[in-house]
Amino acid sequence: MPELKDQTYWLEKARTLPLEGRAFIDGAYVDAQSGATFTSYSPIDGAPLAAVAQCASADIDLAVAAARRSFEAGVWSAISAQARKAVLLKWAQLLETHTRELALLESLDSGKPIADTTGGDLPGTIYCLRWFAELIDKVHGEVPAIDPQFFGTVTHQPLGVVAAVVPWNYPLLMAAWKFAPALAAGNSVVLKPSEKTPLSALRIAALGLQAGLPAGVFSVVCGDGQAGRALSLHTDVDCIAFTGSGKVGREIAKNAASSNLKRVWLELGGKSANIVMADCPDIPQAARSAAAAIFANMGQVCSAGSRLLVQRSIADTLITELLQAAEHYQPGHPLDPASVTGAIIDSVQLDQVCRYIEIGEHEAQLLTGGRTLTLAGTGAYLQPTIFLAHDANARIANEEIFGPVLTVIVFDTLDEAIAIANQTEYGLAAAIWSSDISTVHNATRRLKAGTVWVNCYDELVDMNFPFGGFKASGNGRDNSAHALSKYTELKSTIQRCR
Numbered sequence: 001m002p003e004l005k006d007q008t009y010w011l012e013k014a015r016t017l018p019l020e021g022r023a024f025i026d027g028a029y030v031d032a033q034s035g036a037t038f039t040s041y042s043p044i045d046g047a048p049l050a051a052v053a054q055c056a057s058a059d060i061d062l063a064v065a066a067a068r069r070s071f072e073a074g075v076w077s078a079i080s081a082q083a084r085k086a087v088l089l090k091w092a093q094l095l096e097t098h099t100r101e102l103a104l105l106e107s108l109d110s111g112k113p114i115a116d117t118t119g120g121d122l123p124g125t126i127y128c129l130r131w132f133a134e135l136i137d138k139v140h141g142e143v144p145a146i147d148p149q150f151f152g153t154v155t156h157q158p159l160g161v162v163a164a165v166v167p168w169n170y171p172l173l174m175a176a177w178k179f180a181p182a183l184a185a186g187n188s189v190v191l192k193p194s195e196k197t198p199l200s201a202l203r204i205a206a207l208g209l210q211a212g213l214p215a216g217v218f219s220v221v222c223g224d225g226q227a228g229r230a231l232s233l234h235t236d237v238d239c240i241a242f243t244g245s246g247k248v249g250r251e252i253a254k255n256a257a258s259s260n261l262k263r264v265w266l267e268l269g270g271k272s273a274n275i276v277m278a279d280c281p282d283i284p285q286a287a288r289s290a291a292a293a294i295f296a297n298m299g300q301v302c303s304a305g306s307r308l309l310v311q312r313s314i315a316d317t318l319i320t321e322l323l324q325a326a327e328h329y330q331p332g333h334p335l336d337p338a339s340v341t342g343a344i345i346d347s348v349q350l351d352q353v354c355r356y357i358e359i360g361e362h363e364a365q366l367l368t369g370g371r372t373l374t375l376a377g378t379g380a381y382l383q384p385t386i387f388l389a390h391d392a393n394a395r396i397a398n399e400e401i402f403g404p405v406l407t408v409i410v411f412d413t414l415d416e417a418i419a420i421a422n423q424t425e426y427g428l429a430a431a432i433w434s435s436d437i438s439t440v441h442n443a444t445r446r447l448k449a450g451t452v453w454v455n456c457y458d459e460l461v462d463m464n465f466p467f468g469g470f471k472a473s474g475n476g477r478d479n480s481a482h483a484l485s486k487y488t489e490l491k492s493t494i495q496r497c498r
């Protein structure tokens with residue numbers, strides 16, 4: 001991690017930072033065919049950052065055609081595994097060399113604290129790219145034991161053209177979780193970042209070319225939901241990998257079915273339950289962890305611990321500790337390296353979160369926060385907010401808010417806690433805090449969630465673990481070797497030998 005400079009350094013660097021807003025198609029930066037642009041704003045203060053190419057169907061067609069051409073030419077899909085690995089490792093190295101510039105770009109475009117982008121988003125993106133690069137030449141097929149008159153293999157082959165449509169909360173990291181395994185498997189990729197945060201994806205495309213990615217293998221198209229929609233309907237896209245809202249995910253699945261039945265991988269929302277039993281080994285630690293689980297990244301995290309379930313006998317103690325821990329997450333200027341949280345992505349998202357705060361004021365007890373703050377220009381900042389629910393069926397206890405709003409629910413028995421944890425449509429993550437091994441095993445087995453933490457929350461960033469959801473939180477998994485196989489087809493080859 002680079003040395004964290006002071007706010008003056010970052011503000012000065014921001015003034016001279018080059019911003020590329022053109023799409024990256026077939027190895028070059030290009031304007032949209034129509035010449036149309038939209039403005040990318042900084043959530044920090046609402047200032048315009050760059051005019052960005054507004055890609056429409058014609059531009060998507062070009063990017064997909066370039067991806068198809070490069071795929072069929074074999075310039076990436078049919079080179080040796082070691083050659084692909086070398087290019088992705090070089091790309092990761094270039095991202096590392098440019099960490100400060102990319103972290104600043106990410107903070108400016110998304111309002112995330114510079115400490116997070118330098119210490120989390122960029123290292124996480126680089127780690128992901130390196131991890132999948134390293135995996136490329138360690139993939140094996142199968143040779144089943146069969147009738148000796150035959151010889152057969154089961155092999156993985158790349159799918160072809162993979163479209164990746166990603167959100168604004170971790171722009172580069174969510175993109176890398178898709179493009180790293182897809183490229184590692186030998187596919188050509190068309191990436192569509194969110195219109196709210198397109199700049200970092202555009203910048204890394206040039207670094208990919210510099211690292212040796214052939215033209216057409218990695219393109220970045222910008223634009224609003226229509227650009228993503230065109231990708232989901234495109235008949236020459238073989239697979240669409242999406243992270244975002246359930247509403248859009250469902251639409252993508254329908255579009256895929258009604259076009260060419262492209263493979264669809266969805267990572268959607270969550271309303272994750274963090275359960276603290278009375279025999280929790282360390283209540284102050286559980287409180288600090290519960291605060292981090294919901295307030296980090298301003299609560300704009302799909303796996304945020306947005307519901308804190310606490311057993312009645314320790315509820316008062318835990319809540320007292322929690323209120324203290326929440327103070328650490330008061331927002332600050334995102335370019336101040338001391339800031340732990342920054343801006344909400346935009347006023348639309350702020351309004352959505354504030355509507356839930358209003359609902360919460362009617363159906364629950366506000367324990368702290370709930371107010372917006374003015375820190376810079378028209379930037380949207382919000383206090384860390386905690387409600388105590390009177391009823392586990394309250395809307396704020398079941399619907400995804402995607403902001404710094406925690407709902408505390410008191411329960412009596414483990415069975416009751418598990419029933420509450422499993423009652424939402426989601427199933428992304430959960431946690432259980434207990435000193436009793438039987439309680440832990442009982443809970444981890446019954447919680448319907450893709451990730452379950454025990455006596456911690458959202459810890460251990462390790463690519464070996466698949467990430468994704470049960471139920472309406474999506475299908476398939478990002479990260480781990482399981483993610484690589486999402487971007488391949490299995491082929492059975494059977495040969496008669498005599």
Ligand code: NAP
Nearest residue numbers: 166167193194195224225228229244245248267268269302
């Ligand atoms: P979103 O509105 O669903 O947008 C996600 C992406 O889809 C953006 O690039 C968006 O483009 C694009 N899009 C919009 N309409 C589309 C359409 N009709 N067809 C195809 N693509 C379309 O979600 P968001 O507001 O960016 O992100 C917040 C949501 O993502 C939350 O619900 C959160 O839980 C979820 N999330 C999940 C995970 C996970 O791993 N499970 C991770 C992060 C976020 P534009 O922005 O340009 O409109």
Ligand code: MG
Nearest residue numbers: 041109196197
């Ligand atoms: Mg922006």
